[in-house]
Amino acid sequence: MSLPSNVPQAASGRQVARPVPLRETVYDAILEMIITGELAPGRHLVEKELAEMLGVSRQPVREALQWLKKDEWVDLRPGYGAFVHSPTPEEADQLLGVRTLLEAESARLAALHSTKEGVAALKQTYKRGVAALKADDIDTVVSANAELHTQITAMSGNKILGELAGQVARRVRWYHTPVAKSRGKKSWDEHAALIDAIAKGDADLAARLMREHTEHTRESYLERAED
Amino acid sequence: MSLPSNVPQAASGRQVARPVPLRETVYDAILEMIITGELAPGRHLVEKELAEMLGVSRQPVREALQWLKKDEWVDLRPGYGAFVHSPTPEEADQLLGVRTLLEAESARLAALHSTKEGVAALKQTYKRGVAALKADDIDTVVSANAELHTQITAMSGNKILGELAGQVARRVRWYHTPVAKSRGKKSWDEHAALIDAIAKGDADLAARLMREHTEHTRESYLERAED
DNA sequence: CGCCCGCATACTGTATGCTAAATCCGACGA
DNA sequence: TCGTCGGATTTAGCATACAGTATGCGGGCG
Numbered sequence: 425m426s427l428p429s430n431v432p433q434a435a436s437g438r439q440v441a442r443p444v445p446l447r448e449t450v451y452d453a454i455l456e457m458i459i460t461g462e463l464a465p466g467r468h469l470v471e472k473e474l475a476e477m478l479g480v481s482r483q484p485v486r487e488a489l490q491w492l493k494k495d496e497w498v499d500l501r502p503g504y505g506a507f508v509h510s511p512t513p514e515e516a517d518q519l520l521g522v523r524t525l526l527e528a529e530s531a532r533l534a535a536l537h538s539t540k541e542g543v544a545a546l547k548q549t550y551k552r553g554v555a556a557l558k559a560d561d562i563d564t565v566v567s568a569n570a571e572l573h574t575q576i577t578a579m580s581g582n583k584i585l586g587e588l589a590g591q592v593a594r595r596v597r598w599y600h601t602p603v604a605k606s607r608g609k610k611s612w613d614e615h616a617a618l619i620d621a622i623a624k625g626d627a628d629l630a631a632r633l634m635r636e637h638t639e640h641t642r643e644s645y646l647e648r649a650e651d
Numbered sequence: 652m653s654l655p656s657n658v659p660q661a662a663s664g665r666q667v668a669r670p671v672p673l674r675e676t677v678y679d680a681i682l683e684m685i686i687t688g689e690l691a692p693g694r695h696l697v698e699k700e701l702a703e704m705l706g707v708s709r710q711p712v713r714e715a716l717q718w719l720k721k722d723e724w725v726d727l728r729p730g731y732g733a734f735v736h737s738p739t740p741e742e743a744d745q746l747l748g749v750r751t752l753l754e755a756e757s758a759r760l761a762a763l764h765s766t767k768e769g770v771a772a773l774k775q776t777y778k779r780g781v782a783a784l785k786a787d788d789i790d791t792v793v794s795a796n797a798e799l800h801t802q803i804t805a806m807s808g809n810k811i812l813g814e815l816a817g818q819v820a821r822r823v824r825w826y827h828t829p830v831a832k833s834r835g836k837k838s839w840d841e842h843a844a845l846i847d848a849i850a851k852g853d854a855d856l857a858a859r860l861m862r863e864h865t866e867h868t869r870e871s872y873l874e875r876a877e878d
Numbered sequence: 879c880g881c882c883c884g885c886a887t888a889c890t891g892t893a894t895g896c897t898a899a900a901t902c903c904g905a906c907g908a
Numbered sequence: 909t910c911g912t913c914g915g916a917t918t919t920a921g922c923a924t925a926c927a928g929t930a931t932g933c934g935g936g937c938g
Contacts, residue, residue, distance in 0.1 A: 445729050445891075447717075471920070481893045486920090490674075490714050494721040502672055503900045503920060518809045525756050525812075582745045585752075588815060670899095673922075697889070708923045713890090730890060730930055881938080891928075901918075908911080 446480055450488040453478055458497055458508055459598055469498065469506040495591060516599045520645060523596050524638040526589040527573065531618065531634035533580035535627040542579050543623045549575060550619060554612055570597065572615060576622070576634075600645055607644055614640070677705055678715040685724055685735055686825055692737040696725065722818060743826045747872060750823050751865040753816040754800065758845065758861035760807035762854040769806050770850045776802060777846060781839055797824065799842060803849070803861075827872055834871055841867070 454474065457463045471489070475482045489506050492498045498506045534542075553568030573593060577586040614637045621630040681701065684690045696716070698709045705712070716733050719725045725733045761769075780795030800820055804813040841864045848857040 447891090470918090472918095482920095483892055483894090487714065487717050490717050491721060494718060501900090501920095503898090505919065515811070518811045521809060522811050522815065525752065529752050582748060584742070584745045584749050584819075588749065592811075672920095699889075709890095710922055710924090728890095728930095730928090732889065879938105881936105883936085884934095886931105886933085888931080889929090891926105893926075894924085896921105896923080898921080899919085901916105903916085904914090906911105906913080908909100 446484040447487040447491070450474075450478055450480060450484045451491050454488055454492060455497060458492075459594075463508050465508045465510040467508045469508065471505070496595065511595075511599045516596075516645065517642075519592060519596055519599065520638070520642040523589070523592045524635055524642065526585060526592060527577070527638050528631045528635040530577040530580040530582075530585055530589055531622065532627045532631035533582060533585070534576045535622045535625050535630035537579060537581045538622045538625055539579075542575070543619065546572065546575055546579075546619045546622065550612070550615055553615070557609060557612060566597075566601075569611070576618075579622070600641070607640065611637070611640070673707055673711040674714040674718075677701075677707060677711045678718050680705055681715055681719060682724060685719075690735050692735045694735045696733040696735065698732070723822065738822075738826045743823075743872065744869075746819060746823055746826065747865070747869040750816070750819045751862055751869065753812060753819060754804070754865050755858045755862040757804040757807040757809075757812055757816055758849065759854045759858035760809060760812070761803045762849045762852050762857035764806060764808045765849050765852055766806075769802070770846065773799065773802055773806075773846045773849070777839070777842055780842070784836060784839060793824075793828075796838070803845075806849070827868070834867065838864070838867070 454463070454469075463469065469489070471482045471485050475485045478485070489498060489500065493500045493506070497509055499509050500506050549568055549572045553565055553572065556562075556564035556568060570593070574586075574590060577589045580586060614633065618630060618633045618637060621633055681690070681696075690696065698712050698716070702709045702712045716725060716727065720727045720733070724736055726736050727733050776795055776799045780792055780799065783789075783791035783795060797820070801813075801817060804816045807813060841860065845857060845860045845864060848860055
């Protein structure tokens, strides 16, 4: 056949690998540096510096900084510059409160909308987390934990809720990481019970378990924060 | 004293009346145009056009558009341009769900942290709303309604919560306005009961009332949306 | 007559130059 | 010694210029 030209149709979802706008790459890069601690809280970020560091012009850096400001990762002082946001204990506490609220509701909805496949995916992530826990592979534990929560919020079917919960959770994780690496096995036992409740479609139980789960995290935060 | 030149000192909280960055003005201007409907959903926003319209260069416009994208007021198509976001019924529904969640929690916390002055302020706003209702002054009714909710979320003492609730509420109002101007007297009766619960410090009651109140709004939305 | 290719156009993406303002530091005076 | 003033420097804010790419249209071929 001629296969004249027509629609490549890139079978799978995405077209042909569009070049991601530079500002997004820059945004990710800076955020990464903030989360890993390479850029410490309070640090003065200079556009020109970042631009040179990343090998781009100031323009994309500016736009990335605007995004970061919107997400509260940096504070922008007009006329001066950007500073990595310094979380206050009060703010961390409020954030934890909001997270509890959002995640509990997510769990409730997830229980109502749970599917076989969804639950299977949850269990798989759970296994990954537990295995990493046994192997003392902290990084994987943390990432599995994050993914599990993401999956649950996604399963809620409410995109707005999922988006908010995701943002809040990411900030919480950043605040939380330095004080408490993880609560270990107990946390994963709670996960197991939670998944069970979702699988059974018991919305109230799921919400309650998630609420308790995130509250435990909050308590562990408050304990450690007393240093 | 000499008052040689120095600081005008703009008495109240903020420093000295800093000249607001242009991008913020532009942001407000565009948002205003979106909310009032001057820029209809789906409309293609051209940077150059907006820049000329507002008498500034493309740069501040770009930054304002990035902010608007973050707040989901516009959709940004890489390589093409910005479009005023078109709300889907599904999205509106999810947004209403999240709003209920956030506002109910705000009311609960507000009840726990209520002060004499705060309650007095609420009552004042309430009076303003009721008076405007009688006078058929729709604009004032709407603004009083918005202010009342804002005051309650502020009273919760949780800034994060307040910020999220504010954003969500503004979008809800935009979606909602075209279909249902207001629910009238009944809505304000509910407000009265809610303020009462907050004044008494009855957190559970306040949360329940707020939940019912916002759910009523949701129902009225769904009814009208069937056109 | 319909489809497809190729070109012209318009817009965004990115880079850079210029201006105004905020900060910092040193010197002067009380 | 401390407070204050003034200048130098740094930095963001804003404007403009250039390049890459998506889009839409018109002409030509089947």
